[in-house]
Amino acid sequence: MSDTVSIVIVSHSQDVAKGAADMVREMVGDEVNVAFCGGNPDGGLGTSVQRIIDAIEAVWSPKGVAILVDLGGAETNSEMAVEMLPPQRRAVVVVCNAPIVEGAVMAATEAAGGSPLERVRAVAEELSAS
Amino acid sequence: MPLDQAHLRRLIAAAAEQVIASAPELTALDQAIGDGDHGINMKRGFEAVLGKIDAIASQPPGDAFKTVGKTLVMTVGGASGPLYGSFFMAFGDAINRGKQLPEELAELFASGIEAVSARGRSKAGEKTMLDVLVPVLETLRAEAGRPDLMRRACVAASEAVEKTAPMLATKGRASYLGARSIGHIDPGARSSCVLVHAICTALENAP
Numbered sequence A: 001m002s003d004t005v006s007i008v009i010v011s012h013s014q015d016v017a018k019g020a021a022d023m024v025r026e027m028v029g030d031e032v033n034v035a036f037c038g039g040n041p042d043g044g045l046g047t048s049v050q051r052i053i054d055a056i057e058a059v060w061s062p063k064g065v066a067i068l069v070d071l072g073g074a075e076t077n078s079e080m081a082v083e084m085l086p087p088q089r090r091a092v093v094v095v096c097n098a099p100i101v102e103g104a105v106m107a108a109t110e111a112a113g114g115s116p117l118e119r120v121r122a123v124a125e126e127l128s129a130s
Numbered sequence B: 001m002p003l004d005q006a007h008l009r010r011l012i013a014a015a016a017e018q019v020i021a022s023a024p025e026l027t028a029l030d031q032a033i034g035d036g037d038h039g040i041n042m043k044r045g046f047e048a049v050l051g052k053i054d055a056i057a058s059q060p061p062g063d064a065f066k067t068v069g070k071t072l073v074m075t076v077g078g079a080s081g082p083l084y085g086s087f088f089m090a091f092g093d094a095i096n097r098g099k100q101l102p103e104e105l106a107e108l109f110a111s112g113i114e115a116v117s118a119r120g121r122s123k124a125g126e127k128t129m130l131d132v133l134v135p136v137l138e139t140l141r142a143e144a145g146r147p148d149l150m151r152r153a154c155v156a157a158s159e160a161v162e163k164t165a166p167m168l169a170t171k172g173r174a175s176y177l178g179a180r181s182i183g184h185i186d187p188g189a190r191s192s193c194v195l196v197h198a199i200c201t202a203l204e205n206a207p
Helices: A014-028 A047-060 A072-083 A100-110 A117-129 B005-020 B023-033 B039-049 B053-057 B062-073 B079-097 B105-120 B130-143 B149-163 B175-179 B187-205
Strands: A006-011 A032-036 A065-069 A091-094
Touching: A006 A014, A006 A047, A006 A100, A006 B079, A014 A032, A014 A100, A014 B130, A032 A047, A032 A091, A047 A065, A047 A072, A047 A091, A047 B062, A047 B175, A065 A072, A065 A100, A065 A117, A072 B079, A072 B105, A091 A117, A091 B062, A100 A117, B005 B023, B005 B039, B005 B062, B005 B187, B023 B039, B023 B130, B023 B175, B023 B187, B039 B062, B039 B079, B039 B187, B053 B062, B062 B079, B079 B187, B105 B130, B130 B149
Parallel strands: A006 A032, A006 A065, A065 A091
Antiparallel strands: none
């Protein structure tokens, strides 16, 4: 399905990423495609640009992909991954400035209603405003 | 005279080997004000660089540095991957645009710094690797033409690392600690110093 914005969850921990994705599926359902990744290239705590790229590709939607991240390196590596996508895809992938679990649930809820990428991002980022 | 292939190989290998050797120290610094993975992450990245050093050194210098950068991006696993990766990719891009190594080292450094600053949305004074890279660039520019310029750049790097200790971190993981980051040297500043020493020493010993 690709008529909704997809969600990618990037944590330093594969377990945290999977847990957040499980919560999205439980609370939002399967209308929105959700991919997750965690762990550095050796599998320890950290993030991997290649895994992030793979996760984006796995749930690619022409409506766009919203990425939710946990700590510093996850954000930097996600931004790097977006830049390494083909130019036409890069334009419709955003890294949200939002808490990872709540942001993923809110973004997915908004995406499930068919909202455009900018609206999905804005709803997730409202969580960081206060 | 531009770098020949053997010299380029020695430079990149020295940078990688010295970062790898400094991994325990980088980890110890990062345990104080970060999440303790800077040493192991940098080691993983530069071991990957060493693992393909023959292929890297067989490329023209600009492409060689871009490959170093891309390898760091894909293997480091922390924020330092894209940060150092962007530095070396921009360094290589500048060479490919016609800047000469070693003659225009300052300009190459400036391109790398611009990329790091954009990637990290940061500037000097925030207790990061830029607090070493920027003073080194200033020295390369201010002291240009001196026969001992590479030594001076190394001294500038070493002095700049120490100056990060009293700084308050406002970017990166150490910023979560607020005032508790004060009194500790920044791990990224230290790894930048290691790289500056390796690169400038290799250039100083050019044939």
